[in-house]
Amino acid sequence: MNRRIFVKGAAAGICTLPITSALSFSTVTKKIQKMPEWLDTLVKQNDIGVEAIRKLQIKDAANPAYGGLMDAFDIVNPHTTSALIQAGGNAISSSNSRFFQSPELLADMDLAALYLVKTQHADGTIDLLSTNFHSTPDTGFLVKRLATAYTLIQKSGTKGSEKMLANLETFLIRGGNALSVGGIHTPNHRWVVCAALARLNSLWPDPKYVARAEEWLGEHIDMDEDGQYNEKSTFIYSSLTDRLLITIANGFNKPELLDNVRKNLDMTMFYVHPNGEIVTDASGRQDKALIGTLENYYYPYRYMALKDQNGGYAAMCQMIEKTAGLKIGGFLDYYLADQTLWKDLPAPKPLPVxxxxxxxxxxxxxxxxxxxxxxxxxxxxxxxxxxxxxxxxxxxxxxxxxxxxxxxxxxxxxxxxxxxxxxxxxxxxxxxxxxxxxxxxxxxxxxxxxxxxxxxxxxxxxxxxxxxxxxxxxxxxxxxxxxxxxxxxxxxxxxxxxxxxxxxxxxxxxxxxxxxxxxxxxxxxxxxxxxxxxxxxxxxxxxxxxxxxxxxxxxxxxxxxxxxxxxxxx
Missing domain, CATH: 2.70.98 (Beta-galactosidase; Chain A, domain 5)
Incomplete structure (x- = not known):
């Protein structure tokens, strides 16, 4: 990836972390190579996001929301709070970050973890204050990303991280209890829950995680003959489902799920406008007719390009790098958690135009x-x-x-x-x-x-x-x-x-x-x-x-x- 592509968009690229997404994770431990330049750029951009989001944290110990973070409406909530742990996990585990092994950042992350534990309901769920309360799927969204943050922090070697990780583990295990029994609203929520359970099971194996995931997966993947998922949400939930299925395929050894990812990625290649935007007109969700680029697809295209040595997928990655730029940094934890993604892409093939x-x-x-x-x-x-x-x-x-x-x-x-x-x-x-x-x-x-x-x-x-x-x-x-x-x-x-x-x-x-x-x-x-x-x-x-x-x-x-x-x- 050309570094100049990222630098050009730096003014608008403060790393916004899409908390309502879930990433995939590979258990590969082999160190492959020095961090590539494109990833180094994203880590530096993440530092800017960390610096900005830390300012939103409540530091008054007398405040009931102590340790939590405010959203744009000055409402302290679990989602913005978890964003500090997610972004902080990226930074604290990256040797090229100015926050690498930072005790000060770790302390803030620990306060955030304690706030999450405090606001978590007895059944293990959290609230999405804009609409969902005692919400299993919203708990799944957070658990999925925070489980990866847990792994990154654990591997970072940051002094004193054991205490923070213990608090985060409390939140995650309680969340796992909710995910093992709780219900959902939408088709993609099933895969959110399964992906979160897969990540928990990789950290703390538990038969109930596997059993619940098998129960949801027994409903089969909601993909039509076109290669599209039920919600037809090309900007938000189709790419989300691709990422979730990769996680589930890896975590529960179900490689057949990757066929659904391939079908959707193949279809999406024909949903691209000449300016690099994604076609959203047929969506059945909130992204209907929304203007958006394809940064949400970068991870699945990169993962599958390397896995299958697929030149068409590699070309899609290059197109997304040029048109979305720094916005792919919202999935930085995906790239840090799986070093196989650091490899060079296969030779690109021409895209359909x-x-x-x-x-x-x-x-x-x-x-x-x-x-x-x-x-x-x-x-x-x-x-x-x-x-x-x-x-x-x-x-x-x-x-x-x-x-x-x-x-x-x-x-x-x-x-x-x-x-x-x-x-x-x-x-x-x-x-x-x-x-x-x-x-x-x-x-x-x-x-x-x-x-x-x-x-x-x-x-x-x-x-x-x-x-x-x-x-x-x-x-x-x-x-x-x-x-x-x-x-x-x-x-x-x-x-x-x-x-x-x-x-x-x-x-x-x-x-x-x-x-x-x-x-x-x-x-x-x-x-x-x-x-x-x-x-x-x-x-x-x-x-x-x-x-x-x-x-x-x-x-x-x-x-x-x-x-x-x-x-x-x-």
Whole structure:
């Protein structure tokens, strides 16, 4: 890894440790080589994070939260507190860290461990104060990372570490009791628990850890034929699950689990935008449509690249190094705990940059042609994106004022030759008097539901969207039939920061523009998306029943049904 890549991003790279993640661990003890330069850079960056996070610790012994750390809302909590132990474990065990074997840092870490023990419930769980209380999965997230910190501190040879490790062991063993019996909320929580149990079992073998992990693993891994996990959370939970499965495979000798990791990594290679961001549009979790790079995948790609001598995975590592840079430092403990990761990557192979890939289980179609790409999305009001280098059309939406329910969304994407078809059929009925024998005597409207009323004057609106490739981009054709004179508006939602040409700004509407005719353009950092022709038959962009506007520069095309229009992007 090129050191200059990291130095370039240093200003924004204070090591944020993703506490809600879990890493893998190898029991390899053989010393391989001197710490590589890229890892040395991450250790130095971790030092900056340690220095910053220590300032958040409560040092007043009279304070009930003594030893704990505050979050951004000044709430002392187990997660921020455990971050000090995690980051401190990285530093105190690295000979190139300025905190190597630091007694002062060790003392702070010991206070943090004591706070964790004090706030831990009798059943061994902790609270995630933003939402989950007496939470087994959140306990698992902490135990997983802190078990690795325990190992790093133990191997560091830091004078006086026995006392701190004893306190940390108390927290971990109690946590293991909770993990051996407690429940979960989401699919990935099962693997969080199993991975934490694997790490505990490597430190303090216990049949109950193995038995509980086998119970969860008996449900099988939630992977579809596309290579995606149930939550389809490409930025957060898919990469998390990859890391967890590596941990479980190693800890419980289940190498077959690595096949799931391989399938997901293979799929993810086609979920990369030209600028190195990850496609998140089909996610079923909080990262849906989130802008993010692939730092969360660096560890599984590096681990599997070295294990399989896979040049494609090695190329993904190199791409992530360039586009995410210092952000991979959030998983520093992964790299410190397993020195096999210090080896040079195998020779890279070219990454896919010219393809059409369909993922039916995710309702997604991916088209990439060199420096531009497009994503088609089913079951989503944002059903099209187009990126060209730095210029990003981050979403297209269509809405009409049809009975307050005219936001377009297609249940599926149907491939018709070289065209993809999205459709929606809406009905707008009127309701007749309630059946006489069932009229509520007190006249309560709620006791006479529409479901049982005869309907009449039923209006319909059918919308069909045809999407296809052109020589240098994409084309969208919109067709409607049915009820006439329904106002509609097409939204082109761009990423903030660029400049437009060829548009008319809409008065009294923030960051809203109308493309009345001809071609418009959007430019950012040397890249330009051209789009058109336009149509602007009205200025009503806040249609009843449509989703609220996105806080981003938005270009509107407007008209009335029956509507037929083609717009091209290049």
């Amino acid at each position: 010219n393809y059409v890939k369909t993922y039916p289980n995710s309702g997604l179609v991916r088209i990439r042609r060199g420096n531009w790409d497009s994503t088609l999305i089913a079951n989503n009001p944002t059903w099209f994106t187009f990126m060209k280098g730095n210029a990003v059309l981050q979403g297209v939406r269509l809405a009409s004022s049809f009975f307050g329910k005219g936001q377009f969304q297609s249940e599926q994407i149907v491939e018709q030759g070289k065209t993809w078809e999205l459709t929606q059929t809406l009905e707008g009925p009127y309701y007749q008097p309630y059946p006489k024998d069932f009229i509520a005597k007190d006249g309560d409207w709620e006791k006479m539901p529409r479901l049982f009323r005869p309907v009449s004057e039923v209006q319909t609106l059918e919308t069909k969207i045809l999407i296809s490739e052109t020589d240098n981009g994409m084309q969208i054709e919109i067709q409607t039939s049915g009820t006439e004179r329904v106002p509609l508006a097409l939204e082109l939602i761009f990423r903030p920061g660029g400049t437009f040409t060829g548009l008319t700004q809409i008065e009294k509407a923030k960051d809203s523009w109308l493309l009345k005719e001809g071609t418009g353009s959007y430019s950012l950092n040397g890249d330009t998306i051209s789009f058109g022709p336009g149509i602007g038959l009205h200025k009503n962009i806040a249609l009843r029943g449509a989703l609220p506007p996105v806080e981003a520069p938005t270009v509107f095309l407007t008209g009335f049904t029956p509507f037929k229009h083609i717009i091209r992007f290049s």
